[in-house]
Amino acid sequence: xxxxxxxxxxxxxxxxxxxxxxxxxxxxxxxxxxxxxxxxxxxxxxxxxxxxxxxxxxxxxxxxxxxxxxxxxxxxxxxxxxxxxxxxxxxxxxxxxxxxxxxxxxxxxxxxxxxxxxxxxxxxxxxxxxxxxxxxxxxxxxxxxxxxxxxxxxxxxxxxxxxxxxxxxxxxxxxxxxxxxxxxxxxxxxxxxxxxxxxxxxxxxxxxxxxxxxxxxxxxxxxxxxxxxxxxxxxxxxxxxxxxxxxxxxxxxxxxxxxxxxxxxxxxxxxxxxxxxxxxxxxxxxxxxxxxxxx
Amino acid sequence: xxxxxxxxxxxxxxxxxxxxxxxxxxxxxxxxxxxxxxxxxxxxxxxxxxxxxxxxxxxxxxxxxxxxxxxxxxxxxxxxxxxxxxxxxxxxxxxxxxxxxxxxxxxxxxxxxxxxxxxxxxxxxxxxxxxxxxxxxxxxxxxxxxxxxxxxxxxxxxxxxxxxxxxxxxxxxxxxxxxxxxxxxxxxxxxxxxxxxxxxxxxxxxxxxxxxxxxxxxxxxxxxxxxxxxxxxxxxxxxxxxxxxxxxxxxxxxxxxxxxxxxxxxxxxxxxxxxxxxxxxxxxxxxxxxxxxx
Numbered sequence: 157x158x159x160x161x162x163x164x165x166x167x168x169x170x171x172x173x174x175x176x177x178x179x180x181x182x183x184x185x186x187x188x189x190x191x192x193x194x195x196x197x198x199x200x201x202x203x204x205x206x207x208x209x210x211x212x213x214x215x216x217x218x219x220x221x222x223x224x225x226x227x228x229x230x231x232x233x234x235x236x237x238x239x240x241x242x243x244x245x246x247x248x249x250x251x252x253x254x255x256x257x258x259x260x261x262x263x264x265x266x267x268x269x270x271x272x273x274x275x276x277x278x279x280x281x282x283x284x285x286x287x288x289x290x291x292x293x294x295x296x297x298x299x300x301x302x303x304x305x306x307x308x309x310x311x312x313x314x315x316x317x318x319x320x321x322x323x324x325x326x327x328x329x330x331x332x333x334x335x336x337x338x339x340x341x342x343x344x345x346x347x348x349x350x351x352x353x354x355x356x357x358x359x360x361x362x363x364x365x366x367x368x369x370x371x372x373x374x375x376x377x378x379x380x381x382x383x384x385x386x387x388x389x390x391x392x393x394x395x396x397x398x399x400x401x402x403x404x405x406x407x408x409x410x411x412x413x414x415x416x417x418x419x420x421x422x423x424x425x426x427x428x429x430x431x432x433x434x435x436x437x438x439x440x441x442x443x444x445x446x447x448x449x450x451x
Numbered sequence: 452x453x454x455x456x457x458x459x460x461x462x463x464x465x466x467x468x469x470x471x472x473x474x475x476x477x478x479x480x481x482x483x484x485x486x487x488x489x490x491x492x493x494x495x496x497x498x499x500x501x502x503x504x505x506x507x508x509x510x511x512x513x514x515x516x517x518x519x520x521x522x523x524x525x526x527x528x529x530x531x532x533x534x535x536x537x538x539x540x541x542x543x544x545x546x547x548x549x550x551x552x553x554x555x556x557x558x559x560x561x562x563x564x565x566x567x568x569x570x571x572x573x574x575x576x577x578x579x580x581x582x583x584x585x586x587x588x589x590x591x592x593x594x595x596x597x598x599x600x601x602x603x604x605x606x607x608x609x610x611x612x613x614x615x616x617x618x619x620x621x622x623x624x625x626x627x628x629x630x631x632x633x634x635x636x637x638x639x640x641x642x643x644x645x646x647x648x649x650x651x652x653x654x655x656x657x658x659x660x661x662x663x664x665x666x667x668x669x670x671x672x673x674x675x676x677x678x679x680x681x682x683x684x685x686x687x688x689x690x691x692x693x694x695x696x697x698x699x700x701x702x703x704x705x706x707x708x709x710x711x712x713x714x715x716x717x718x719x720x721x722x723x724x725x726x727x728x729x730x731x732x733x734x735x736x737x738x739x740x741x742x743x744x745x
Contacts, residue, residue: 190598272722293515410679419597
């Protein structure tokens, strides 16, 4: 009975965790390997082997790099506009006297995040309309002439950043709030006694302690910016927007695969994009680790 | 735990050198900033609700007025005329509900395996699982499509349900709560003759209700709001989901402002209802608790 029971004891955990590994093998690993095979091919119905020529095309494909550059612009906007505001809001919400109402405020900020990108896209398309949009009407009240947010190629990315600020500020506030729970009050108190100003306390005490969650937040932010699809696609009216100013890697990939039926090239695009994301993630981790070691 | 931190915090503030009047003013300023921010976050929702009930001429002619001065249901009837709205709603619901049910069961089963037992390569397997979160979905977009095509599953709900049934993030969130369940509870259940699967259903699953709830909610929202998936996999109008269906409402002759936003409003209703049923405290605390321990 004992041998039987211990065999079952050894088998049980593997049975419990197997769903993940089976599902990932089918819906993750297999497509990843198959995608690599596809990316080495050429053709639509019958594939012929072409080696790495698709990859050479991707590297020389100005349109792909434009899409990556748009991702970079969105990432910079998110990192330097959205994250600082989120940190500021989280610091305000973390004040002890807000404690009871923290959940209520956080919910207000978080609701846009779980609202469908489609609904958000539809709302902002109206809000940002050049002629009858609320935002231009408000700007008109202070004498600013109408901006072609979605018609003028120079303004589409700022328009997208406005939308993203609204949709993604809340979740970043929540992440920062979670990180702030790890900042011991005693440390702040000690710094206060030593005569540190609020700015010094933020920079020298709070920020270093926030670094682990910052690594995560910045990574999410980069991945989200480069991986942008729905919001930009809907703002651009199921396309790339004026002068292709709203093309992102995913929308280009989608277009190549499902409008032009070029699965092989699209697979190569997916591979290059993934490798670049892993590289960016790796560089970012290194940078944050280096900073940790300096202190 | 959080309460004691606040209590300590309270003492710290009380011991501050600033005078009560200054402190009071500071607090009011903080409240005003937070309330203004909340209004800024609510405004687009209010705009959406207002616009859905406005007449066309008021939407174009008087955009700054958020209130529908001549409330009308014309946008709704227009929407229902132009789109098979309720069929789409049904499709979205079928996908979201079945995916949520599957993801709760499977994520919790895997989380149970990782939290209840000690076994060889456990740590390595867990790290492997987490590492899959680093790989962006773009890499599988095309090959998954080709795979599901060879399965004969195009224009069915399967490609939208199966891949999402279990994932590293869901397992991680539930495991965080399950590891905190004391071994003694399992042991006593075992003595009482409960099987391994029995302890899962009777002890582990109910005791990790908060994390399971969050995973369920996030899965539901993810499926309900998914845009790229249905866009790729569904082709016939009778199978279409709300998210994609609403964006197909483009009138070539007249810019149709109101109908899409009316649809957006109806599409957001389940989200807002779920959020208010589950309650903000539970939701926000659950999310932050999950990420703290990470």
